Amino acid sequence: MKTTAQKPPEPPRWARNLLRWYCRPDLLEDLEGDMNEYFERNLKTKSVRRARWIYILDALKFFRPYTIRKPEFLNFFIHWLMLGSYFKTSRRSLVRNKLFSFINIIGLAVSMSVGLLVIAFLADLFSYDQFQEKRHRTYRILTRNESADKSVMELASTSLKAGFKIRETIPGVEDVTLIRRGFYSDAKVSDETIIPLEATWADPSFFKVFTFPLLKGNPATALKEPYSLVITEKTARKLFGETEPMGKTVRFDTLNYTVTGILKELPKLSHIRFEALISLASTLGQKADSDGGIMDWNNIFQNYVYLTVPENANLQAIQAGLDKLSAAENTRLDRQKITLSLQPMDKIVLGGRFSNEIGVNIPKAVVWTLVGLALVVILSACFNYTNLSIARSMRRSREVGIRKIVGALRGHVLGQFLAESVIISVMALVFSFLLFLVLRTQFLALAPPLAEVVSLELSPRLILYFLLLAVVVGLAAGFLPSLFFSRIQAVQVLKDASSLKVFRHVNLRKALIVIQYTFSLIFITATLIGYKQYRGFLSFDLGFTTENILNIRMQGNKSSLLKKELAEIPAVNQIATSSMITSLGSLYGTQMKYQDKGAQDSAMVWQNFVDENYIPLHRHQFVAGTNFKNHPTSDNETKVVVNEQVLKRFHIIKSQPAEAIGKQVTIDNKTMTIVGVLKDFHYGTMDQKIEPTVFRYSADQPGGYLNVGIKSEDYPAALSSIEEAWRKIDKVHPLKAVFYDEQLEEAYKQFEVMVKVIGFITFLAICIASMGLFGMVVFTTETRLKEISIRKVLGASERGLIFHLSKGFLVLLLIATLIALPVTYLFFDQFVLTKFVYHQPIGLSELLMSVLVVMALAFLLIGSQTLKAARSNPAKVLKSE
Amino acid sequence: MKGTNLGEFEELVLLTIAALISDAYSVAICDELEKYTGRAAKLGVVHAVLNRLEEKGLVKSRMGEATNTRGGKRKRYYEVTHAGKVALTRSKEVREALWRIIPGFNLEGSV
Numbered sequence: 001m002k003t004t005a006q007k008p009p010e011p012p013r014w015a016r017n018l019l020r021w022y023c024r025p026d027l028l029e030d031l032e033g034d035m036n037e038y039f040e041r042n043l044k045t046k047s048v049r050r051a052r053w054i055y056i057l058d059a060l061k062f063f064r065p066y067t068i069r070k071p072e073f074l075n076f077f078i079h080w081l082m083l084g085s086y087f088k089t090s091r092r093s094l095v096r097n098k099l100f101s102f103i104n105i106i107g108l109a110v111s112m113s114v115g116l117l118v119i120a121f122l123a124d125l126f127s128y129d130q131f132q133e134k135r136h137r138t139y140r141i142l143t144r145n146e147s148a149d150k151s152v153m154e155l156a157s158t159s160l161k162a163g164f165k166i167r168e169t170i171p172g173v174e175d176v177t178l179i180r181r182g183f184y185s186d187a188k189v190s191d192e193t194i195i196p197l198e199a200t201w202a203d204p205s206f207f208k209v210f211t212f213p214l215l216k217g218n219p220a221t222a223l224k225e226p227y228s229l230v231i232t233e234k235t236a237r238k239l240f241g242e243t244e245p246m247g248k249t250v251r252f253d254t255l256n257y258t259v260t261g262i263l264k265e266l267p268k269l270s271h272i273r274f275e276a277l278i279s280l281a282s283t284l285g286q287k288a289d290s291d292g293g294i295m296d297w298n299n300i301f302q303n304y305v306y307l308t309v310p311e312n313a314n315l316q317a318i319q320a321g322l323d324k325l326s327a328a329e330n331t332r333l334d335r336q337k338i339t340l341s342l343q344p345m346d347k348i349v350l351g352g353r354f355s356n357e358i359g360v361n362i363p364k365a366v367v368w369t370l371v372g373l374a375l376v377v378i379l380s381a382c383f384n385y386t387n388l389s390i391a392r393s394m395r396r397s398r399e400v401g402i403r404k405i406v407g408a409l410r411g412h413v414l415g416q417f418l419a420e421s422v423i424i425s426v427m428a429l430v431f432s433f434l435l436f437l438v439l440r441t442q443f444l445a446l447a448p449p450l451a452e453v454v455s456l457e458l459s460p461r462l463i464l465y466f467l468l469l470a471v472v473v474g475l476a477a478g479f480l481p482s483l484f485f486s487r488i489q490a491v492q493v494l495k496d497a498s499s500l501k502v503f504r505h506v507n508l509r510k511a512l513i514v515i516q517y518t519f520s521l522i523f524i525t526a527t528l529i530g531y532k533q534y535r536g537f538l539s540f541d542l543g544f545t546t547e548n549i550l551n552i553r554m555q556g557n558k559s560s561l562l563k564k565e566l567a568e569i570p571a572v573n574q575i576a577t578s579s580m581i582t583s584l585g586s587l588y589g590t591q592m593k594y595q596d597k598g599a600q601d602s603a604m605v606w607q608n609f610v611d612e613n614y615i616p617l618h619r620h621q622f623v624a625g626t627n628f629k630n631h632p633t634s635d636n637e638t639k640v641v642v643n644e645q646v647l648k649r650f651h652i653i654k655s656q657p658a659e660a661i662g663k664q665v666t667i668d669n670k671t672m673t674i675v676g677v678l679k680d681f682h683y684g685t686m687d688q689k690i691e692p693t694v695f696r697y698s699a700d701q702p703g704g705y706l707n708v709g710i711k712s713e714d715y716p717a718a719l720s721s722i723e724e725a726w727r728k729i730d731k732v733h734p735l736k737a738v739f740y741d742e743q744l745e746e747a748y749k750q751f752e753v754m755v756k757v758i759g760f761i762t763f764l765a766i767c768i769a770s771m772g773l774f775g776m777v778v779f780t781t782e783t784r785l786k787e788i789s790i791r792k793v794l795g796a797s798e799r800g801l802i803f804h805l806s807k808g809f810l811v812l813l814l815i816a817t818l819i820a821l822p823v824t825y826l827f828f829d830q831f832v833l834t835k836f837v838y839h840q841p842i843g844l845s846e847l848l849m850s851v852l853v854v855m856a857l858a859f860l861l862i863g864s865q866t867l868k869a870a871r872s873n874p875a876k877v878l879k880s881e
Numbered sequence: 882m883k884g885t886n887l888g889e890f891e892e893l894v895l896l897t898i899a900a901l902i903s904d905a906y907s908v909a910i911c912d913e914l915e916k917y918t919g920r921a922a923k924l925g926v927v928h929a930v931l932n933r934l935e936e937k938g939l940v941k942s943r944m945g946e947a948t949n950t951r952g953g954k955r956k957r958y959y960e961v962t963h964a965g966k967v968a969l970t971r972s973k974e975v976r977e978a979l980w981r982i983i984p985g986f987n988l989e990g991s992v
Contacts, residue, residue: 027932030944033954034907034924040950061925066932 009048011039015059023062024069031062079415090420093396099778100392103771104385104424109431110764111374111381112473116436117443117456118374119465124454125362128269128349133211134308137174138345141166141305141322142354145298146337156304156354160284161297162325162340163305170321172313177205178280179272179304181358186732188251189239194732197235197252199276201283209306210272216246217261228279230261235275257282268455271348271359297329298336304358306345315342360453373761376519380765382477383512384772385421389481390509391779396485397493404490413486421478422471429470447753480508513776513809514816516769521820521854523762528846529828530758534751536840538744542583543681544618546740550722551581552706553736557729559700565725571712572722576613579704581740584747585685592694593666594650601650605642606683606691607667609698615641615678617709624657625676628697640665641676641695649692667694685747687836707740766854773809774861781805781869789874801870806862813858821847887939887972893918894930895969898940899961906945906956907931931959939965 016032023031035058042051094101129135141162143155163178180201187197206212207219214222215233222230229250236245236259249256257278266273284294293299309318322340330337343351349360350367400413408416444451554562559577566572580588593602612628628639642665644657653659657677664671683693712718719737726735738746745752781788788801796804825842833839887895897913898905907928914922934940945956961969 029954030907030957031928033951033956034928036952036954037908037950038924058925062928064929066929 008040009043009051011036011055012052015056019059019062022069023067027067031067035059078412082412082416083419086416086419087423089399089416090423093420094424097392097395100388100775101424103775104381104388105428105431107381107384107768107771108378108425108428108473108477109435111377111768112425112428112432112469113435113439114761114764115374115378115469115473116432116466117439118370119469120436120440120456120458120462121370121454122367123459123462123465124269124456125350125367128271128360129345130269131211131267132270132345134209135345137309137311137313138209139307139309139342140345140348141307142341142343143300144339144341145300146339147335154352154354155300155356156343156348156358157301157356158303158305158340159295159297159300159338160280160303160305161295161299161329163303164295165325165329166305166307166322169325170318172309172318172321174308174310174313175205175208176305176307177209178203179206179306179358180280180283180302181304182302183278183283185252187239189248193239195238196733197239197276198274199229199278200272200274201280202277203280206277209308212266213264215262215264219261222261223277223279224281225258225260226279226281227255227257228260228282229257230263230277231259232263232275233265236262255282271361273359298333298338300338301356318342362453373758377761377764377768378473379476380516380519380768380772382473383516384768384775385424385477386480387509387512387772388775388779389417389421389478390484391776393481393484397488400485400488401490401493404488405494410486413488414482417482417485418475418478421482422474425470425474425477426467428473429466433466446756447749450753509776510812513769513773513812514819516765516772517813517816517854517858518820518823520762520765520769521816521850522824523758523765524850524853525821525824525847526828527755527759527762528850529824529842530751530755532840532843532846533833533836534748534755537686537748537751538741540682540686540838543679544620546583546618546744548710549617549740550708550710550719550737551740551743552708552722552726554702554704554706555730555733555736556702558702559704559706561729562706562725565728566706566708566722569718569721569725571710571714571718572708573711574613574617574709576617576707576709577609577611577699577701577704578614578707579609579698579701581705581743582608582681582683583685584743587684590667592646592650592692594652595664595666596651603649603692605646605649605667606693607696608683608693609696609701609704611697611699614707615676615695617707620681621679623677623679625661625674627676628695630699637670637697638672639675639697640667640672641678642674643678643690643693644680645690646692646694647677667696672696682838686838689837708737766857770857770861773858774865777806777809777862777865780808781865785869785872785877788869789872789877792870792874793878798867798870802863802866805866805869806859809858809862813855817851817855821851887968890926891930891934891939892969892972894927895934895939895961895965898959899966899969903958905959910959934965935959937964938962939968 019032019035020028035055038058039051039055042054046054132138140156141158143158143162145153145155147153160178160180163176166173167176183197183199183201185197185199186194188194202223204220204223206223207214214230217230222228231239231245239245239250240248245259245262248259250259251257261277263277309315319342322342326337326339350362350364353361353363403413403416440456444454444456552562563575563577566575580586587606588608589604589606591602592605593600595601610628612630615622615627623644625641628641642660647653647657647660650665652663652674660674660677663674665674666672678695680690681693682690684691708722710718722737723735726737784805788805791801791804825847828842833842893914894910897910897917901909901913907924910931911922911924911927914927931940931942935942939962940959941962942957942959945958947953947955
């Protein structure tokens with residue numbers, strides 16, 4: 001605030017308003033006077049700023065029980081009495097302005113349906129594990145693994161040893177349960193029924209920590225004996241049909257397991273899910289498995305430990321115990337550090353990201369993005385309401401004037417208009433609820449995994465949240481208009497309605513339009529950029545071909561058998577074997593050593609085991625050397641094909657790749673000769689750099705894949721004959737065959753989902769912004785019809801008039817463009833795309849395209865209305881005065 | 882603190898009102914208190930005490946005339962009521978009665 005000689009500095013207005021708002025009217029006047037007197041006195045001795053500061057402090061300090069205005073019950077009573085009247089006038093004004101009511105209700109309904117979806121989604125996420133009775137005092141052990149090269153891994157899993165040690169040594173822990181994943185086997189119930197089953201190992205404390213009720217069996221002993229099996233209702237039906245499963249035996253591989261319990265079907269919203277439980281004792285008794293001793297301290301990738309603590313437990317003491325335990329055990333490790341920590345159970349689903357997550361985990365960023373998008377769309381619809389209501393306030397101002405003269409206070413008028421906006425938003429809620437029901441199925445169909453995570457089912461609590469949203473949206477939308485109406489001076493509007501300064505809030509309204517359009521533009525640009533990136537990922541030159549290649553999961557069968565069957569199908573032209581499918585996101589690494597003139601170098605390389613047909617089938621390009629030669633066994637592996645990055649990383653060559661041929665490297669303690677060098681290709685996904693990769697020879701991969709080149713155009717026929725061939729060699733497992741291109745699409749599915757979601761939000765945002773703009777244009781042209789007619793009479797051309805009318809709006813759109821484009825560009829350029837090593841550049845075309853779409857739509861809206869106004873017959877308009 | 886008993890600060894404020902006669906309004910009371918006691922009297926504290934005294938019926942107030950100062954706001958002038966006068970006299974009597982029974986030598990050395 002500027003101070004001039006004529007006008008002495010004043011106390012801060014907001015502080016005074018605050019005081020006036022809370023202070024009892026009978027105390028207010030002299031208190032305000034006292035504070036003014038002190039303020040004037042302070043001005044003489046202190047700086048203006050200091051005096052204001054003291055004033056503000058005083059205004060805050062006087063907020064005391066004896067100064068606070070008591071709520072006036074009479075007012076509430078009047079509001080209640082007047083509700084009927086408010087309702088009636090609201091209805092009348094809704095019916096009178098059909099276009100504006102339509103824009104408001106539909107805009108709010110559409111935007112709120114997105115809000116409902118987000119609320120339902122969040123409500124589901126927050127109700128995860130709510131059925132667990134001890135959830136408030138259940139914790140999971142997290143593991144942090146720091147290896148020799150300082151790379152850190154945060155894991156949700158831990159070692160079994162940690163679990164046992166915690167149980168034995170750490171006081172203050174109630175129960176500890178150990179879980180181990182990775183049991184996949186075929187359950188043989190009888191000679192006819194063989195069903196693949198995925199199970200989880202668990203120890204007897206499992207039922208003490210978790211609330212998974214047993215229908216049959218004793219929770220204390222069900223998981224005690226080795227080779228005990230506890231199955232869910234569904235699994236029981238699958239395995240045994242209608243017969244009684246308790247006490248029956250199921251054969252896995254060579255071992256018999258006894259059914260000791262039947263679990264009630266698991267609730268959907270549980271982060272731990274399983275088909276069956278097997279007593280942990282069954283696996284502890286077996287010999288050491290492939291990844292080292294099962295009880296090793298650094299066997300941390302497959303096991304989970306959950307524990308419960310008593311009420312008001314001392315978590316710090318437990319953590320100290322964990323630290324002590326880790327310190328003691330780490331001394332036995334070589335340059336590796338493992339530390340443990342506790343994670344509360346209710347933080348698992350919405351908590352941080354950890355590797356080896358046992359079940360559902362939603363990153364916070366996703367939640368915030370969803371909330372943010374919904375908020376922007378809802379706000380946009382609120383802006384429409386605010387804009388249109390204030391713009392059309394002239395019509396309602398007489399009503400407000402009369403109400404005030406009859407005795408309405410400011411608070412009553414405020415209440416009236418807030419009530420009106422809430423009524424409208426509740427009406428919108430009805431529409432948006434119907435939309436929500438449609439959107440829900442669409443949303444769940446967006447990505448199949450989504451339907452696994454949430455159900456979005458309605459519940460009374462959810463309906464309550466919906467109503468709450470409607471009320472909040474109504475209040476937000478109606479806040480500014482009702483404030484505006486409540487300030488109307490009765491005398492002024494009744495004397496001369498036109499004296500009401502409708503255009504006083506023009507800047508506010510312009511700002512709201514600019515914000516709406518800025519967001520619309522940001523959204524549409526983001527969608528276009530995202531779509532281009534997504535297309536780019538799919539059509540990216542991976543360095544090999546993926547066309548017409550069908551990948552068949554071997555599921556434990558011998559490749560040679562299936563190869564023989566497939567070779568007879570005419571549609572199949574090439575068959576190769578590989579241990580994994582590259583470029584989909586899974587990685588399989590190993591250590592490679594290279595010795596050159598005494599200096600030894602070792603580093604991590606990615607690998608894939610393939611046969612001699614793999615490289616020609618995928619048309620990898622050789623820079624030097626040749627492919628593997630066919631040889632039947634992989635016992636004496638002697639040859640390896642590497643990519644250019646390997647040569648670079650190990651400095652194998654000086655200039656020509658051909659120099660590398662014949663050099664010896666050591667992988668997994670086997671000495672191998674480099675026989676071929678491949679041009680670099682993508683082993684990982686687009687967000688990973690191309691790294692050293694090797695192909696090793698293996699003729700048979702029961703755990704891997706068969707890569708089949710299909711030459712026929714008739715895919716369904718080819719697939720059915722392949723299916724037939726599969727039946728001959730495996731009767732238990734259904735064929736799992738997917739085209740490589742489809743697998744790639746699946747790997748980048750998250751981007752597709754993202755593009756779809758943002759695209760949909762964009763569509764809504766643009767629709768809502770357009771409706772708002774349309775409303776404003778209609779209103780402006782209506783109010784300026786007379787002006788236009790006079791201009792026309794005086795000789796203005798139609799073109800000139802259109803330009804004159806739309807000028808203001810175009811400037812707003814221009815401002816929105818100037819804000820939106822740089823913001824989007826910088827956001828993608830600096831934050832999003834830097835996460836992807838290989839990405840498409842942001843082209844000018846996407847930016848221009850988005851502007852073009854939005855502008856074209858806006859031109860259409862503005863043009864049609866202004867044209868109508870410009871073409872109106874001036875004689876008719878002017879005569880009606 | 883309810884009841885007719887006077888707190889120490891209440892008594893001071895009440896005395897100041899009586900002393901200022903017809904010019905006793907909040908800011909003047911603060912100034913006067915500061916002058917005589919030598920300690921800063923905050924408006925917030927005095928205001929609360931005035932409010933409480935009025936609730937107890939020890940003072941009564943009336944609004945003055947609006948002037949150009951104070952942003953045109955009127956002053957609230959306070960006046961000691963009969964009950965106030967009784968309370969003051971009583972507390973003075975209590976003190977004097979106590980003073981009278983203190984043997985002379987007991988306080989002389991320490992002051």
